[in-house]
Each structure stands twice: as C-alpha cells, then as structure tokens.
Amino acid sequence: MSETPIQICSISFIANVLYGPLEMLREKLAVISCRDGSSSQAVGVHIELHIFLSCQIVGCDRQLGSAVKEDNCGVCNGDGSTCRLVRGQYKSQLSANKLDDTVVAIPYGSRHVRLVLKGPDHLYLETKTLQGVKGENNLSSTGSFIVDNSSIDFQTFPDKEILRISGPLTADFTVKIRYAGAADCSVQFMFYQPIIHRWRETDFFPCSASCGGGYQLTSAECFDLRSNRIVADQYCHYYPENIKPKPKLQECNLNPCPARWESTPWTACSSSCGGGIQSRSVSCVEEDIQGHISPVEEWKCMYTPKMPVVQPCNIFDCPKWLAQEWSPCTVTCGQGLRYRVVLCIDHRGMHTGGCSSKTKPHIKEECIVPTPCYKPKEKLPVEAKLPWYKQAQELEEGAVVSEEPSFIPEAWSSCSVTCGVGSQVRLVKCQVLLSFSQSVADLPIDECEGLKPVSQRACYSGPCSGEATEYTPEETDLLYGSLQEFDELYDWRYEGYTECSESCGGGVQEAVVTCLNKQTRETADETLCIMSRRPPQLLKACSLDPCPPRWEIGKWSTCSLTCGVGLQTRDVFCSHLLSRETNETVILADELCHKPKPSLVQACNRFDCPPSWYPTEWQECSQTCGGGVQKQDMLCKQRLADGSLLELPETFCSMPKPVTQQACKNEDRPNEWLLSDWSQCSVSCGEGTQSRNAICRKMLKTGGSVIINSSLCPPLPFSSLIRPCALATCARHNRPAHKQSPHIVAVKKVYIQTRKQKKLHFIVGGYAYLLPKTSVILRCPTRRFRKSMITWEKDDKRLISSAHITIAPYSYMKIHRLKPSDTGTYTCIAGPAREHFVIKLIGSNKKLIPGQPAVIREEESMRKASLNEALRTQEKHINGILFNGSKAEKRGHIAEPSSWYDDIVSRLLQHRGWPGENLESWEAQEPMERNVSSEEDQSREYNLPFTMVTEQKRLDDIMRNLSQQPEELKDIYTEQLVVQLAHDVFRSHLEHQESVLKASRRRVDSTSVEYPFHRCVSGFTSSLRTSSAEALLPTSMDMTNSLRRPHQKPAILRKISAAQQLSASEVVTHLGQTVVLASGTLSVLLHCEAVGNPKPTISWAKNGEEVKYSDRMLLQPDDSLQILAPVEADVGFYACNASNALGSDSVSIAVTLAGKPLIKASRATVMNTELPAVTVDIGSTVKTIQRANVTINCQVAGVPEAEVTWFKNKVKLSSAHHLHDGLLLIANVSLADQGLYSCKAANLRGEVTESSQLFVLEPPRPLPNLEDLTAVLFSTGTRPPSVLTSPSGTKMAISPGSSALIGKSSHHSISMLMLLSTIKKKGGGGEGGTLLQKENYVNVSLPCFLPEYQWSVDKLMACSASCGHKGVQLPQLRCLLDGTEVNISHCKEKPKPALQPIACNRRDCPSRWMVTSWSPCTRSCGGGIQMRRVTCQWLTAKGSSVPMSNEACVQVSKRPVDTQNCNRQPCVEWVASSWGQCNGPCIGPQLAVQHRQILCQTKDGTSVSSDQCSALPRPLSTQNCWTDICGVHWRVSLWTMCTATCGNYGFQSRRVDCVHIRTNKPVLEHYCSWRPRPANWQRCNITPCENMECRDTTRYCEKVKQLKLCQLTHFKSRCCGTCGKA
16 A cells, blocks of 8 residues: 555634634544455545634642632642731821831731822832842832832822732832821731741651560651741740641551560679679560560570570689788897788778688787897886887889890989988989990980989988987986886877878878777777877978979859850960969960860850840941931841841831931041051071051041141050060071081990890991891980981981881881891981991801992992091091001002901901810800800800900001001011900900999899890881982982973873782872771872973972971972871872973872772862863862863772762762763853752762852953944934033033033043933923023033142151161151142052151160070970070160170069970870771671770870870771671571461561671671661551451550540551540
8 A cells, every 4th residue: 555645634723702723733644444455545535623622720739620729828729827817007107307117027928918008108118038138129100010029019199009919029028118298197008927937747756666566756846947947846836827736656666576585683693702603594585566575495596696694703812811011029138029910901902801810810929139138127028119210211123224225223312401301312324235245335315215213302301309309218218217117008100191281392291190009900099098108290291293284264254145145254374383382373385284275165045035126237327427317227136045146027026126227426536556567677696676667547537547647646655666576596606506406326336246146236336247147226326306207228228117127216227137138338317417337247257248249339339429428537537547648548458438447357357366265166056055145155254255346446546557567567467466456355345244243243132133124116117219329310410411401391200009908017109099098007108200391399288288297297308208107187189299480280199098988179269261171179169251161070089989979959960961080071161050060979988079169150241432432422413512521610502302422531531421411401490500591501510620649758757766776767658639638548649759768766775685585395295494595785876786794684674584394294195005806897798897995195104184195196996807707698588477367467577697608607697787687577468357356456555545646547446445445
C-alpha cells in the first residue's frame, strides 16, 4: 500500500459569541483497510467536526469543577485559623508641633487591607522590607501602584480617601496621616494579620527502649515564621487562635531483644586482704515484647563472650607491723632501757588497724652501756639527756660522676648564724667522666638534664639567748633534783611540726609538743607531765622559695543590663609579692603568671526583656542654621536572652510611643588639638628623642573644621610633643661587637685507643685514632645557643640521622660501630661558631686505615666554596711552626689538615717500650673479653690505658722540634721524642687513675652508695639533603652565568617523589604531592626548586598567609621548608612562590592527616572588569563582567581519597557542566549565572564544603556628553538661545514655551550646562525670583561666584623640643578665603608654599637617666634575670651626650632599676606515653584506632595542668592503625517462620552475626559497628483476624490512658481492655 498525501482539517470552536474559526489541529489521514484483507488506495475525505464546549470553574486546588476557595488568610480550603482580623478606628489629635502621625502599622504578609479616611488630611505610606530597606510613598492621585512588590489601589475624593491592598504584603507597611487643615479627621481600617508565631510539632523523641518494644512521644514548639527559628512559648500564647497540639505516642523498636547474659551481684570477697575470690551466677535470658524475662539455652547467647563467674578480689597485702629504729639507751652507764615505735601499716603505707596482736614486735628492751657507773646510789636507769635534745642528722647520698653529664654537689657550708634559723650554701657543678682518660670535665650548667640540686637551705643552730639554753649534765642534776630518784611514767616529746605558716616566700613551722606515756607510747593528758620540764618552743623556717607571680582578682561590677544579656567586668592583674614583712607587691606583665588568666567578663541577667521602644539614629537637621528639627524612628523590639533583638509589631509594646522629633542642637564643639604621628628617633643607636606636631582646630556646626591660633586651645603638656626613645646599644670600639655570639666549649686533645671498648665519649675540638667497631658519642657543648638548632657536617657535607649515625637534638651525635668509611672531619655548627673533630681508624697491624683517597680529597677540596675558617687559620699556624722554609714544605708533605698528627701517632703505635707491656698484640684478646666494658678490667695495676690522651700542644711542640733538626738526624730525634711522649702519657695515666681511685674510696666511705645507672638519651633530628657541589658554587660563577643566559620568568620544577611510607619518620617530597602525617613522622621536608633569570626569590605561604619561621618551622639554605615534630596545627596547603622582575610562579602541596578531607580555600575578593577569563580558588568572591569565562578551582587533599561534588545555590550541578580535576568552568557568564557555587569533598571519614559567590556586573550606561546634548537640542531645527554666566549677572529674554541653553564659564571652558525647556508663564501675582514676569517674556538672572582659596604662612608652630640641638619651629600653614580661615581641604588643589624650619630652644638639657633595652632573659623558663644599662647623661646644645655622675641625676629623679626577674614560670613539656595496642573501635576495613596518653610535665617529671603546656604544640593522642581484627562483615541467616498467621503482631527473625572475612568465624558485634547492622526482625502476616477478643496488646496502655489518647482509633484498638474500662 502507498500513503496518500497529507490532508488539512480545520476545527471551528463554536461559543455563544462566534469570533471566527480557529485553526488548531493538523491531522494525517489514516490508511483504510478492506474487509477481505486486500488494500485499496486511500482517498481524501473531508471531515467537518462541530464541537460544543462548556466553561467550568477552577478551584484554588487547580482542579476543574472544584469549588474550593482560599480563606481570608490565603490558605486554599483553609479555615481561617492562620490569621486574625484586625479592625479599628483612628481619630486625629491636632498639635502645633506635629505635622503628621501614625495611623496603624500593618505587618508583613497581611491581606485584604482596607482604609477609609474622612476629612481634609492625606494618607501616605512608609515601608520596610525584611532586609531592612526603607521607603516612603506619597499617595497624591487616584490609581493603582506597585509599592515593594505589593499592588495598591488608591482612590481620592474631596472629603475622603480609600486605600485597598489585596496582599499579601511583601514588607511592613506603616500608614501615616499628614495634617492639611484644622478640621478633625478619622480613619477606619481593617486587615487580616498573619499569625507569625505558630505551634510546630516536633519529631518523635528517642525510643524508651532499644529493643523488645518501647514508646516515644512528640512535643510542640513555638516557631517564628519570619525569622525561621524557635522562640519562647509565650509568643504562641499571645494568639488565642493558636492551640498547642497534644503530644503523640507511638510504639517503637518492637523487634524482640536477642538473648543476653544476665548476672547476679558479686558475692562478698572470701578474704579481706592478701587475695581472695568472689563469684556470681551468669545465665542466658530472653525478654519478650511484654517485658517478661525467661532463661533459655546458653547457645543462644554465644554470639557474645560469657561474663566471668569468678574473679580475684582484695589482692593487696594485709596490714603488717612496722618497727622503727630503737631510741638511744636511757642511761649513760650500766644497764638501762630503750624504746621504739611499732605501727600497723597497710598496703598504701597508711597507719591503720587489723594487725594481729600476737605477732606485734616488742617496743621496749633492756640495753647495757659499757661505761661503768660511779654512782652506786642510782638504782633506776637515768637518761643521758633530755628526750627532746636529740636532733635529726641529715644523711645525704653523694652523687658520683658518670659518663653522662650530671649535677655534682659539694659539701654544705657551715650555718650562717650561731643560733636560731640561718642558711647553708654549697656549690653545684655539671660534670662528665671521660671514659678513655678517666678524667672529669666541667661542662656548662645547661648541659646537664634533670632537676638541679638546691644550692641553699635553711639550718637551725639551736635557741638563742632568752629562748632556751642547752643543759649540761650538771645543770640537769640541779634542774631535776630529787626527781631523778625514780623513773617518771610520763614525759614530754616532740611529735612533728605544724603546717608551714606560708606556702611560699618564707614561713615558720612550730614543733608540736605532746605528753606521752613512756610504756604505751600513747598521748596522755598534759597534767600528767611535769610542766617545769616542758621543752621550749622550737621553730624552723619553711617554704623559703619566692612566691611565683599570681593573679589578683577584683570584685565583679554591677550588671550592665537588667535583662537580655548584660556584662559584668572585674580587674585581673598579675602581681608579685616582694616582701611578706612589708606586704610590698609589684604589678607584672600578664605573661609572667603561668596559670590561665581568669575571665575579665561574664554574662549576667540572661532572660528575655519585655518589648519596648528602641530609637534609630537621628536624621539630619531640617536647617543648617537658626534652629530646625531632627526626626528619628521608634521601633518596637524585644531583647532576647541570647542578646539578639527581635523586631515586633508596634502593638506588642504596651508603653506609649515616645516623641520622635526634637529641636537641633547646632552648637560648636570646644577647640581641640590635632596631633601628628611621632617622628623617627633622633639617633640610630643608644638613647634619643622623638617629636610630633600639634595643630589647634575648631569644629564647625556643619561637621567640618578650621585651623585656628594655638592660643585658643587648652595648654598642651610638653611631654605630649617630645618623648625619649632608646634603640640598640651602640657598639664600642674598644670591645668586640660580637660579645654575645654563640660559643662552643672545645677540648683540644689527641686520643689514641689501645684496647677494644664498646663505647667512648668525646668533646669536639680534638683528634681521635680509634679501633674499628667502637661506638662513639661526640658532644658539642655550647653557650648562648639553642641545642636543637645545632647542625653537624662530615667533610663539609650535612649529616642526617640514619641507622648508622644518630643526630640527637641534645647537642651530641653517635656513630654506631665505627667502620673505615667513618674516617673524616666532623664539624659542629652553632650559628657562626664551628668546631671540628677528626676521626682516624687503627688497623690490626697498628697502622692507620686509609680513608678516602688523597687525590679525591684534594679534588673535592678544590671544589668547596668556603673552607672552614678555623681549620684554615690552624693550618697556617701549624705550617708556620713545622715547615717554615723547610724542604718538607716544598715537597708538600701535608696534603690536608686532618693528617697533621698521622706520622707521630703511627710511630707511637709502633712503640715497643711500654712499661709492663704484654707480648701479645693489643688486638689479640680472648673472645670472651670482647664484650667486657672499660670499667671491668681494673685488676692489673700497671696495665696500658684503654685510651692514651695528650694535649695537641704537646704534639705541636714535638713536630716543631723535628722541623728544626737536620734531615739526617730526624729519625733519631723522632724515636727519642716518641719514647719521651709514651713515658709522659703513661705516667699521667697512672697519676690520674690513682687520684680517681682515692676520690672514689672517699665517696664510698662517706656515702656508701652505688654508682647510679646511666640514663639513655635518645633523640632524632632530620636535616637537609643537599649536594655540596650545588650548594657551594662560587657567587661569581653564578653572576657570570646569569649574564650570559637570556632573561626568563620563574618556573617551579614539578618533580614526582617516591610514594610516602606512613611508617617513615622523615618525609621528603616535592611540590604537587600530598603529605600524610602519621604518629611516627618526626620531620617533613618540602622541596621547591625554581629556574629563571634573574634568579627567582623563594617564599612560602600556608593557607594564603606568609609562613612564620620558628625553631620548628625552618627555611633551609636551598629554600626548602622543613617542619620538625609536626602537629595537627601544621595541617594545610603550603604554597611555594618564586618571583623575579619578570613575573612569578606558585605551586602548592598539601599536608594533611588521615581523615576528613582538606580543601584549599581563599577569602579574597576578585574584581574583573576587562579580562576575558578569570581563575580563582574556592572561597573567593568573584565580581566580573558579562561574557567572561570564570574558572573556580577546588583543590582537595585527603586520605582516603575524596570525591568532589559541585552545587549551585545548594542544587547539585549535572555532569553537563565543565567539571574535571576539581575545576568548574562557567563559560560566557550572564546574569543568570549569578549565585553561590559550593564544592563538597567527601570520603569515608567525613566531608567538608567551601563556597564562592559569583556576581555579574551590568554594563555601564554612559551619560550623554555635551556634543550629544547639543545635537539633541539642535535636532528641532531651531537653535535655542544660549548665554554664559558672569559674576555681575547675565540677562536673557526668551518666550514662554521655548528652550534656553545656559552655561557656566570656568577657565575658558563650559563646565556646567543647564537647559531650561518649555518655560511656562506663571499666572497670578506670584512672587518674583529667578523667573520674573514681564509682559510675555521671562528674565533669567544667574549670578555665579568663583571663590578664590589661597595658602597663608603667617604664624609659627610650637617648638619641637624644649632643649638640645633639634628644636625647630615650622611656619603654620592655613587656608584662607577672602582673609577668613577655612577648612584646609579647600586648598588641596593649590600648590603648597615651601616651608623653612627655624631653629629654637637650642640650649643644654638638664641631666637625666638614660636606659638601654632589657637584655634577653638568662633562662626561657624556671626563673632567670635580665639586665640593662643605666647611665646619667647630659645633652648639650650641640647635640653631644656627656656622661655625668649618678648624683647629678639622683637629684632630679630616682635611678631606674637595672636588674629584674623574668620567665619565672616552671619549665614544662608534653610527655607522650607509648602507643597502646591497635584494638580500638574499628572505623573501616582492617582499620582501627590506637591511643596514647599525653601529659604536661615539668623537667623533673612532675605532672601539672595541661593549660601550662598550651603554648607548646601538643602531640597527637590518637592515630589510625591497621589490624586484621577489623577485617569483618555482617552475615545473615534465613528468616524464621512467622509467629502469627493473622493480626498486626506477627513477626519473624533471623540471625545476624559479625564474622571475620578470612576465618568466617563469629566475632564481637562492635567490630562491625562501622557498617549498618542488617535488620534481624520484621513484621509478617498482617491480615485481619476474625473474632478478635478485647484485650491489651502492648504494655504501655497505662501511658496511653494517662495521656488521654484512648479516643484515637489506633490506640483504642491496641489498648482495648484499658480504654474500654476508661
């Protein structure tokens, strides 16, 4: 079959009124099929359709035929409950001062507004949008208007006005009336006001039970529809239409609880101490939906481990008797008694009961004094002295010098007083034992770690005269008399001391005297002891340490507000008590008080205020002079408890509205001084002066100001115009300027190891010839330099920590088991100070092991840019000593400084004449001796020393002698000198060994203590890896190359670093990568290499701000950035910026933690008015022209890797946008592209969002210029008359209805153009002005005055100095107009005249004190001092400063102090425990969390508050870790059979287990908690059952009855029994 041509059909719609045919439909004719299945040709058919349509209404629900309408509140099919009808009437109250009045305020959202005014007055409107935009609209004529998007219908009649607004209003409308006559008027108004505070039902609260069936309730909260926030309930109670909804109740968590272990309480412990057991019973139970608990088989609870049924208890030791020392014998001869105290002590060391009386040791026993007695009449023991005479003898442990630096105290001095309380002092040194030479070296105090022993203490030398006396035996006999004939049962005893009267600054303690029973040692009544024998009062000094600075806190002030939220303030300052006797205190800087500063401000009266009137700012005065009025608006607001102001309708304020206008106060302010900035200091160093100028000005009524005569301002003190200034101390020529430069304490010695030792200690500055496999610790003691900043080099190459060499931050390095490659020169660098230490190895044949070939060393030394200055100087010195003009110098025997002593040391090693030397080689030791330390082989008295030590000067003398001998006798003299050297070395070793043994014997005899254990000091620091060839290129070579190369913009090299190992302690990476900080990361090194000509300058920024360098954030010499001990605060984006004169380049690198992703954001505002494309970082605000291309960059870093999603106005952007690699391209922007663009980065650990605002600028609309305006004017064909203004006035006659062109002449150019078009003749007898009626013409007179401002120089300012050589007077510059002084801004266009200063007050100044700046504190913490120089000087008129005697300045003022305390806060640091096991909560597949404890401690290990360490970077306390335990997933079984065949209460369950992926065995469920747990319960067979009985099917029916919810169908069916009874 074939298709027919398309036919056109037209349909005519016929209505009641025929408007003509409407062609609506084009239809294709179908193919006609025949009945017998054959096809025939389709024919054209003309079809005419007559369709009759009927009209139907459409309701507000947009349904045909619906009659649903909006209520008065605008709610479709509503009941009118969301708004309220407001109607009322206003009557005018005429007043002489009031020109207008407020009729009614109609709030936002109101509908069906109607106002009718009757009378001669007029209505007008004031509006205020929700954004605060105000407007005023005058209603002058009948018509419809749009005001703030609200349609207004206004009708005006001679005697009334009608205003209608259908609404809803899109702003707050205030209807006001403007009085127009003396007659009264009235306004009737009505409108429907929306209820802006509505009750809103909350979501259901959390379920009361996690399983087994619980219930949850809802509540209602009052919601502000305008501010979209929750407010107090009282706002909703304001509207009677608001009915608070009742709470709803529903059941929840109906799934049955799984079986669980239930335990009984523990039984009592079987033993009260010493270890016992306690037990309990544990059973598996299930709880059904009704809350009934029943026991079940234990296998149902096996998914969790069974709780233990037995546990140990009271495992502490039982109390036991502790006997103290025996007292002295009670007699001095013969047989007597002695006593001791026996206490029952528990496991905590506390005095307690519970010890068995059977095992108590005896407290009294007989004693015999071997001295014979010569008084046979004495029968009973007689005490040798009064029992309180005995004093405690302090036994101090002696400290022994060890191989680790330690504090060594000397003996105490004698007491400073002969009676009473005094003090003792002693010297404390920092010393170290050098193991190879057994010599003791003194070190700086800061080399010793730990707490320094006290060097001062209190002592008591007995009572002074008048207090008490010592009793001699004869006096004792006289004192007691016949009382010694028998032994009293009671006597006095000292029992400890009272608490110190002061906690610091010096206090006293008084000995407590009690009466004791001698036999039972118990306290008795004081009347039983003889009062005449009561011992004297015994006092001792205590708490002698000075009081630390502390916070002094004042009282709180009264609250600033009575409601809302007010503030209270108080005074808090840091004070220091100088003397407790005089109670003198000084005020210090806040930084000296180590505890956190108490708050200075607190909130008060935090409750809502009642609504009240709040005024706005006063508007400008209606007149600039001669009175006038000011207006202001009064708003009804309420201050809430959070401090915010809520604006309310005026009807909420119960008080009458205050007056809103006042008379202007156009009064001039008093004249005032205008001060300039301080000038620079008059000197470049030392003490000088600064000055500034003062100008007297008068404030005008208009707000401007004019400069007036200085005499019209109040007197200005001299101190406000000149002040002293002090810069850095001037360098003296007779003293070196680098007095305070760092210094390294070096030891210039040569060491030769003769026998194997595990470890040797050295101090830099010497030479060491050592045996292989010896570990070396090399120290670098410094002064005036931070240890953590010390760096180490070997052969001029930077050293970093490795498995073989450890660089510690405590000024030492360690080489583990020396090997030949360790031979070389080691350099310690402390700022500009450098010291060296040369290490050579001795082979098995007593010959030196060669290190690097000499040829290579020579070539390398030629390439070095700067040879160490100390070595170069020493080389010249030694060469001058040894080879001054000798042949050896010509032959070049000395290739490098490190080989100076090789020849003499080799001969000493080959020497055979050592006293008592074994035939065996030094190296031939038995295998069992190899691990014996140097201290273990002291048995042989005359053995060779382990290490020979000699001074470098001694070897220099030998080599000088050799250089002066003839060549043929040099070998003979060498042998003699070597023999002499060996003898001297051995003799000094024996003398030193003997002195050490004697000293050790004395220490052991006096103290009987063992050597302390050595402390292990470990540390780590990382340093820069650089190539010496690159770092040390000569500067001249760089300059030559840069001149030859073409100029080039900077370009940063992008390099790919190896994948970071999370376990690596040192991370080195290049730009463009991401660094992930882990717990073991001790250093992060960010490389940045740039090329360009001229050479680019490198700078670093973090998150857009310049990096602040510190002792942790280091800028290395090759411009790399190193972060030591990184913390969480170091996380961010680091940008390397390279710039030169031709441009710049920047590349970022992210440093982050494993966790929530990180976005590189900016807070800049970018304005683009001409570029075709602009690129910004997310977070910026972009303002650009239309048709530009805008690219927003969202750079994201994170582990795990984050996914980036883009949004516009919180709507996700589709993939159709140009998105890739975190970039969003907005091409050809238009006004439709304006909005908020957000970038969201999300991974498994969290998400973060940053946004940028895009504004599109509209093209400017240029104003027509003069030519265009002229063309417009002349386009009519007739040229309008024109005239130029002149000072004398210009007249021009024109006809009514015509145009005129008036211009202002200024310097021969038209600067003002005014067009008077269609001038109309004003009829009647109007007053004349610029338009004057004269027959049919109008005269226009425009006077134009050109004010001439000019500068005036006719007065002098005050002298800048009262004495000295720098006093000058400047002419005072004023701006005048016709001789009258005006504001200086009028003369800005005029060139200023040249001002010549005039000298003044050039005379000698009186003597005065001059002080320098405070020196740095001697200690950064723990208490130090700082000093400054105070001198008396006299400044002459010529400017020279003459030193004077102090007496000359004392007469003028008190001498300033030159010493003060500083940094008294204790030294603290963060101390981290070792990481705990990786068994924390699982947070991902095979990923868990491990913790450690972070404590703030002082240097002696005392824990303090964490606030004291808040300024230090806190180490991480949590980190992610990998564990196989977290490789788990949920495993579910099949559903069980349904528990019911019908009804609403059938359920079925299944088993859900957490199993290990690899073993497939169940584990504890909390391991799977990072994934949602599948449901193990669901309802089933929910079909109605027949013949249901009326019973309760839930256990919460009593709650339903209490809440009166039985009328609800759902609860009535569930609680049929309870609700039926109700």
